[in-house]
Amino acid sequence: MSVHDEDENENGEMSIIDNNLEMNNEDNGGGMEVEEEDDEPFTIIRNETDDTVKKKKYLYRLPEWMSTNAVLFNAGDLTNDDVDDQNEIEQLEYIDNDICSILVNDLSIRRLFPVQKQLIPYIIKQSKTITCVPPSDICVSSPTGTGKTLTYVIPLLQCIRHRITKSIQILIILPVQDLAEQVFNVISVFTKKLNLNAALICGGKYSFEFEQNLLLKKQLDGTYTCPVDIVVCTPGRLVEHLTKTHGFNLEHLRYLVIDEADRIIDEFKQDWLQILESSIFTRIHTNRIHPKDFQPSMMSLGNMRQNSYQKLLFSATLTHNPEILQQLNLFRPILFSDNKRTSSAVSVPSNLKEYYLVCNILYKPLTVAYLIQNQLHSERIIIFVHSKNDVNRLYSLLKILLPDQTKLTFISRHLNMKKIQTRLNLFENGQIQIIVCSDIMARGIDISNIDCVILYDLPRNIRTYIHRVGRTARAGKHGTSLTLVEKERLNLFRLNIKSKRGKKLKYMNVTKENYEHMFNDYQQALETFSQQQQHSSKKTRQKRHT
Template sequence: IPYLIQQNQSHSPIPLADICVSSPTGSGKTLTYVIPLLQCIRIIILLPVQDLAEQVYHVVNQIGHKLQLKTALLAGQQSFEDEQKILVKQQLNGSWTSSIDIIVCTPGRLVEHVSRTSGFSLIHLRYLVIDEADRIIDEFKQDWLNILDNAVGLPSPLKNNFQAYMLSQSSSNRKIYQKLLFSATLTHIPEILQQLNLFHLVLFSSSSTSIIMPSTLRENFIICSITYKPLIIAYLIQNQLHSERIMIFVHSKKDVDRLSSLRKLLLPDNIKVSHISRKLPSKKIQTRLNMFELGQIQILVCSDVLARGIDIPNIDCVILYDLPKNIRTYTHRIGRTARAGKFGRSITMVEKERLIIFRTTIKTYRRNKLKPLNIRRENFSFMLNDYQKASEIFS
């Protein structure tokens, strides 16, 4: 559990204040809010995408079940009608009841149930956890929050006078729930955070300006030509990384398909390669993740669908085939390794013309320096003929 929260929050959330937590990837943010909140009921945990919601649901349900708490997942894994049956039940007298204590959901699915599920009430909501909060702010209009506020029973609209409303109500009459925001790359800019109508904001962060990564993470970068990127990765895997479990991040599905196919042609048959992209069905994604976790797949080529929040144990190395568009994407990608105190390594492929941008970004946001790896053409020249043949197949 992040030490800042461990020192300041041992039993329950801080009263009469909304909380923002920014701490390194893999430091245990999920357990930071799950363990204290399981002493309470009437909780919503909000995540930006289906896969992250499912992962958090399994954590919450595993612990909550032992405390006889019931958890519902509302993220589209089941049909809307099946979710409704889990969420509420109609009694013989026509009234509606719900035995659910904790809801794990995505914004869109939550709004859909508020609008369409008869008997679904949020008037007793006590806590709203917004995990990957920076992504929620960036990718979603905050209309879902207005709908949630209305469902809770808050006056509408509160957007321009939220603080005044809160201060005007006594603690016993205040119809409000407490918000807890979590992310490894959460902004510290009040104007952006205030989009979520925060009250008496309390910020826990491991740094006021820098983005901190785990001390167990070894970060490297390679200056290279775009032409030789696949060859350099093949050389690294066979000569330096050996049998390690590796994730390779690329920008698009097209790149995922092409690179994973090239790897199969350039690497020995005993090194199993697979790929995951956003368009892959959820069941196939989960199957490949399970195989990767069990060691049946050594190399997983993927898009940013796996860059945030997904917790896969014992990933030895993360390779960034494409330079991320910003420091947050970089942080979340390399954060798939060196989790929960374990050692890990990241290698970023940097094209010569983008080296200055990369170094400037790292210097601005990071305290620690990245060490370069020198891979020369002669190191992988023996693979050039195979690479040329493979390139012709996929050109």
């Protein structure tokens, strides 16, 4: 096996593979869907006299706040060995002492990461600034695993802890329940000691009525009070409460955090945001003014801060499409971004080593087994596949192919959260070495010490790629990613992934000769798996008839 910087070696690998083998794409859904990218930072000047231009999709110039006015930082500067006394948590004067104590004693954090060093003092200083102008919204584009959650949790909790009105002041939106629970758990470490209350509103194990009781307390006079300062929720659940929970309102909201912003933009559009803003700015008993409609003569210095709220967007792959950004109604936004970002605003930690290899679809499970036994050894590995059926197939084959002492498990959407968490805990504690999983873990889930990520199926776009490889090389640690590319999809890979990563994504040359000594074992594994499937199908049919 060898590693190369240049793509020309791909053809050498392809000539070795037996081209006479019949390709079976049924398990992989046929040809890969090509998704149109939102991130298009170029300019095309329209010629009204040219009829052909109507058939083209227009591209746009980046907004000035994203191109020339961005605040840059080096997100790759994450090494834990680099001791800087001035960066020690206890030495930071702008963070309250008891919050510093929680960071050090409860979370074992002794230094801030680059994105945190930029944003935390900025947000705290901004909150103390008295001005007629509403605060500028903040967009943060930083690689996965660089501490984005604490980047907003620390300053925002400090900013509201001395609030006078007991009401919802921070609203944190995440795309899925898993991520909402993770962020809520982090916040809970602080709220217990800062006299603040947080609520998790995302469905799942809690009923809608239970959540209503968390959000509101009915008084003797029939009015409602809110005992909660921070709400962590998903967009859909938020809309349910805004439309169905009598008395629920956000009229005192100060901060709206949109975490994993690109996924929320892609999957939910912005209907939830329109409902949210409509609820805030059209409520009868509030005099709040939308920042877009702000005029200096409207507000006095004394009440400006109480009559507007600030948006904070966080993502590893922040869109550059101005039409999409416009839907978010950002007010004079400021971008904080990794200074190594590409034109499409994608970035990964500098301590991540990225590789890809070209393989035959028939030998993909065998290739993975070979890599685990001969290259990755005892490393802790996450393997991403597209579907639940593929998870089951690859897990079953690896269980047969790998030595008995290799501990592996699988995770997919059909498992309940309790089983998923149990398996994640076993993995994090070192009792399991390998997890085969679907996209359930592709974003945001923070597991320490993942050594390697294998992308068994080719990601559909660069965003999916970034979020999958971002499960490793987190918090300043080193990591490796391996992407398996079927030779039929090599052009799509070059177009959607390789062109965005350049020479950082290196070619690994693995040929049939490397794993041909495993062919007999592989054939037996395929036969065993086929028998297992037939037996499982037979049991299923018998259950249906009983």
